[in-house]
Amino acid sequence: MNESDGKRRLPRYDEAALAYEHPLYKTLLAAPGLSVSVAPLDLLLSWGTMNSLWVFPMATSCCGIELMSAAASRVDLDRMGTIVRATPRQADVMVVAGTITVKMAPRVKLLWDQMPEPKWCIAMGSCAISGDFYRELYSVVPGIDTFLPVDVYIPGCPPNPEALMHGLLRLQEKVKLARAGQLVAKEYPPNRLDITKPSIARLSDPARDPALSAAQEKSAGEATATDESDERGGGNASAVEPFAAETTSTDVEALLRELGVTEFPKDGAPIVPVEQHVTLARRLRAMNYRIFVHVVATHFPEKTGAKAAPERFEVAYALRSVGSGSKIASWRLSLATGQAAPTLVGVFAGADWQEREQFDLVGVRFDGHPDLRRIMMPGNWEGHPLRKDYPADKACTPWR
Amino acid sequence: MEMSEAHAVLASARRARVDPHLSIKTYDPEADMMLLHFGPQHPSTHGVFRMDLHLDGEIVVKATPYVGYLHRAVEKLCEKLSYVMLTPIVDKNDYVAPMTNEQALNMAFEKLLGVEVPRRARWLRTILAELQRVASHLLWLGTFTLDLGGALGGGSTLFLHCFRERELILDLFEDLTGARFHYNTHTIGGNRHDLPAGFAAKVKQVVAVIEARLPEYAALSLDNGIFKARTTGVGVLDGDLALELGITGPVLRASGVDHDLRRDAPYHAYDELPVNVVVGHGGDCRARAEVRFAEMRESLRLVRDAIDGVPEGPINGYKPIRQPTMAKSTGGQVYVGIETPRGELGTFVIGGGDTPTSPYRLKIRPPSLHSLSALPYILPGQTVSDAVAILGSLDPIMGEVDR
Numbered sequence: 001m002n003e004s005d006g007k008r009r010l011p012r013y014d015e016a017a018l019a020y021e022h023p024l025y026k027t028l029l030a031a032p033g034l035s036v037s038v039a040p041l042d043l044l045l046s047w048g049t050m051n052s053l054w055v056f057p058m059a060t061s062c063c064g065i066e067l068m069s070a071a072a073s074r075v076d077l078d079r080m081g082t083i084v085r086a087t088p089r090q091a092d093v094m095v096v097a098g099t100i101t102v103k104m105a106p107r108v109k110l111l112w113d114q115m116p117e118p119k120w121c122i123a124m125g126s127c128a129i130s131g132d133f134y135r136e137l138y139s140v141v142p143g144i145d146t147f148l149p150v151d152v153y154i155p156g157c158p159p160n161p162e163a164l165m166h167g168l169l170r171l172q173e174k175v176k177l178a179r180a181g182q183l184v185a186k187e188y189p190p191n192r193l194d195i196t197k198p199s200i201a202r203l204s205d206p207a208r209d210p211a212l213s214a215a216q217e218k219s220a221g222e223a224t225a226t227d228e229s230d231e232r233g234g235g236n237a238s239a240v241e242p243f244a245a246e247t248t249s250t251d252v253e254a255l256l257r258e259l260g261v262t263e264f265p266k267d268g269a270p271i272v273p274v275e276q277h278v279t280l281a282r283r284l285r286a287m288n289y290r291i292f293v294h295v296v297a298t299h300f301p302e303k304t305g306a307k308a309a310p311e312r313f314e315v316a317y318a319l320r321s322v323g324s325g326s327k328i329a330s331w332r333l334s335l336a337t338g339q340a341a342p343t344l345v346g347v348f349a350g351a352d353w354q355e356r357e358q359f360d361l362v363g364v365r366f367d368g369h370p371d372l373r374r375i376m377m378p379g380n381w382e383g384h385p386l387r388k389d390y391p392a393d394k395a396c397t398p399w400r
Numbered sequence: 401m402e403m404s405e406a407h408a409v410l411a412s413a414r415r416a417r418v419d420p421h422l423s424i425k426t427y428d429p430e431a432d433m434m435l436l437h438f439g440p441q442h443p444s445t446h447g448v449f450r451m452d453l454h455l456d457g458e459i460v461v462k463a464t465p466y467v468g469y470l471h472r473a474v475e476k477l478c479e480k481l482s483y484v485m486l487t488p489i490v491d492k493n494d495y496v497a498p499m500t501n502e503q504a505l506n507m508a509f510e511k512l513l514g515v516e517v518p519r520r521a522r523w524l525r526t527i528l529a530e531l532q533r534v535a536s537h538l539l540w541l542g543t544f545t546l547d548l549g550g551a552l553g554g555g556s557t558l559f560l561h562c563f564r565e566r567e568l569i570l571d572l573f574e575d576l577t578g579a580r581f582h583y584n585t586h587t588i589g590g591n592r593h594d595l596p597a598g599f600a601a602k603v604k605q606v607v608a609v610i611e612a613r614l615p616e617y618a619a620l621s622l623d624n625g626i627f628k629a630r631t632t633g634v635g636v637l638d639g640d641l642a643l644e645l646g647i648t649g650p651v652l653r654a655s656g657v658d659h660d661l662r663r664d665a666p667y668h669a670y671d672e673l674p675v676n677v678v679v680g681h682g683g684d685c686r687a688r689a690e691v692r693f694a695e696m697r698e699s700l701r702l703v704r705d706a707i708d709g710v711p712e713g714p715i716n717g718y719k720p721i722r723q724p725t726m727a728k729s730t731g732g733q734v735y736v737g738i739e740t741p742r743g744e745l746g747t748f749v750i751g752g753g754d755t756p757t758s759p760y761r762l763k764i765r766p767p768s769l770h771s772l773s774a775l776p777y778i779l780p781g782q783t784v785s786d787a788v789a790i791l792g793s794l795d796p797i798m799g800e801v802d803r
Binding site for chain 2: 057058059060061062064065066068069072073074086098099101103104107108111133134137138139140157158160267268269290291292293294296298316318320322323324325326327328330348349350352353354361370371374375376377378385386392
């Protein structure tokens with residue numbers, strides 16, 4: 001068949017036009033008792049690829065639960081040939097389901113690089129697409145397309161399982177078109193990229209600096225090494241002190257008065273002298289306040305003018321009594337700049353991580369803590385983000 | 401070292417408390433130890449959590465957990481936004497139980513602003529919290545058996561069953577709030593959505609379905625030989641240590657401590673609807689599973705009892721909020737803790753400051769962070785496969801661990 005016949009030119013992969021015209025097909029069909037089905041190899045391959053998109057779940061948060069729901073009974077992704085593989089080496093599609101933080105981003109990049117070609121990427125949910133409402137904050141990557149080539153975006157917070165299914169169907173269409181050579185890469189007008197004003201150039205942005213990609217590659221390579229060199233906040237080995245039942249009193253206020261506290265403000269816990277702090281915790285523990293609730297450090301920056309006050313930190317502690325009629329006992333320490341609070345690790349093992357968190361985020365040091373290093377932020381992070389003078393939208397290169 | 405010998409040594413070491421800060425070099429410099437990075441992307445870590453496991457053969461000698469891979473700076477965000485804008489933000493913390501997140505936050509704000517919640521809203525909150533507890537425990541059971549049996553080892557049967565029942569509860573929430581997942585239904589002073597027509601009948605139907613199927617799940621898990629072998633005596637957590645670490649919820653009760661905020665410091669309508677607290681014994685993975693099973697039954701009973709008795713009246717006691725600036729605090733510090741499916745979820749708020757419409761400092765006390773901090777104490781002496789079972793039995797949700 002050719003154009004000179006004046007007939008309509010058929011599409012490249014129309015099996016009716018090509019395969020059934022093939023002389024081999026006609027020969028085989030002539031053989032008695034043989035039934036033959038013929039398709040171009042390329043068609044077979046793209047059919048196979050389309051209908052066996054194996055998913056690698058890069059599930060970090062809420063969207064991951066919806067990804068699980070999609071794989072479970074009601075929606076059942078398996079009937080589309082989509083099964084979930086826990087290793088990148090067996091997967092075709094990375095579904096990034098959830099928020100990606102600057103601490104996680106190097107790992108995501110590493111996992112992406114471990115996936116064999118051909119591979120596709122789906123950004124599931126607003127956090128993966130743009131960082132959602134966390135996008136201006138210090139620790140969140142504003143959209144994974146700043147370091148991964150995203151094929152399909154599924155909006156929602158989180159998208160329903162049905163939406164994920166729809167996204168996979170759209171990816172199937174895309175795979176089919178790409179294999180048939182019919183997919184034209186969209187050219188975004190440059191002003192359209194400015195609509196969302198990303199704080200970092202997307203991979204598809206023509207104005208993106210190649211040095212940025214290089215920096216991201218380098219950072220991904222160093223991802224695991226970084227945590228080993230965590231900054232330590234000093235301190236020495238812990239001495240676990242024995243449990244001492246030294247009081248029979250049950251009245252917290254009487255105990256506080258005994259320890260030299262005279263003021264009991266109505267709008268908060270009483271402020272306890274720093275030197276009485278560990279004794280208080282131990283005595284409260286003997287009074288059945290045995291559940292360690294929290295440590296909260298707060299930054300009060302220097303004030304000038306009529307209400308002038310120097311910079312200070314407040315650390316609030318709370319313990320809870322066990323069993324019937326459970327009550328909270330709480331107190332505060334007031335610290336000047338650079339002053340350390342005595343650690344409670346010797347009295348309550350649970351203070352370990354709590355004090356590390358407050359050291360990490362607020363920058364209060366705890367004297368005698370055996371392992372005072374960052375817990376939430378990467379080891380090479382600079383500054384303490386929950387201080388009032390730390391901007392809420394400070395960029396962290398190279399991921400933001 | 402021989403396997404049995406190593407077990408014996410480590411079993412005796414387990415009776416004394418492990419020092420999580422001891423350098424690994426002090427154990428045995430001659431030993432051929434291996435360092436295994438477990439996570440942060442691993443299907444059994446239930447999110448993004450990493451442990452460094454020092455192994456002698458297959459036995460864990462030392463475990464160093466790393467968290468913070470999902471640190472989304474929620475506390476910084478809370479200082480930027482006003483009180484009424486924060487409910488949908490904290491939904492995303494514990495994404496398996498968003499209802500109880502909203503409740504913990506709004507109860508703290510109500511205490512700070514001095515708002516009384518009407519009785520109908522308190523009953524409504526009780527019912528939602530208990531339904532959420534069942535949904536959360538169902539998700540835990542499904543993923544826990546998946547961890548134990550693997551996708552090809554029979555664990556996925558229960559996974560599929562549990563998700564089927566969880567969808568029934570999510571459908572109820574969708575009827576009520578319009579959302580499957582992040583509900584945004586609690587506000588300062590009450591609730592946003594009242595019960596739709598015919599809701600009680602639907603709830604009773606769902607409760608009956610799940611109650612009838614729970615024995616089947618118990619037969620598939622608690623009575624299953626593989627499940628027994630994988631959980632009995634594995635990951636024993638001592639009650640004293642659990643208290644000291646600040647562990648609450650089913651994990652604490654499985655260690656034999658009789659403590660439940662719903663009974664001991666009643667909030668919502670729990671003073672009118674008494675809860676039978678489930679206390680386990682043994683403190684191993686099996687005890688934690690048994691406690692959660694019994695809690696599901698107890699929650700379903702509570703919902704069935706409560707749904708017909710919901711009192712009439714308004715569902716919000718606060719002035720209707722039209723602008724974010726309407727909720728203002730002049731100062732003060734409050735802490736409110738409630739019993740979520742994972743334990744005591746607390747919110748500590750400092751009001752006032754330069755912008756009275758938003759918190760000066762807000763700290764969320766996540767129960768999962770405290771549960772995870774038990775790992776360096778209970779993992780040494782167990783095998784790598786037990787580490788997966790122990791992690792699953794603690795039911796951590798990384799969204800609230802890292803916030």
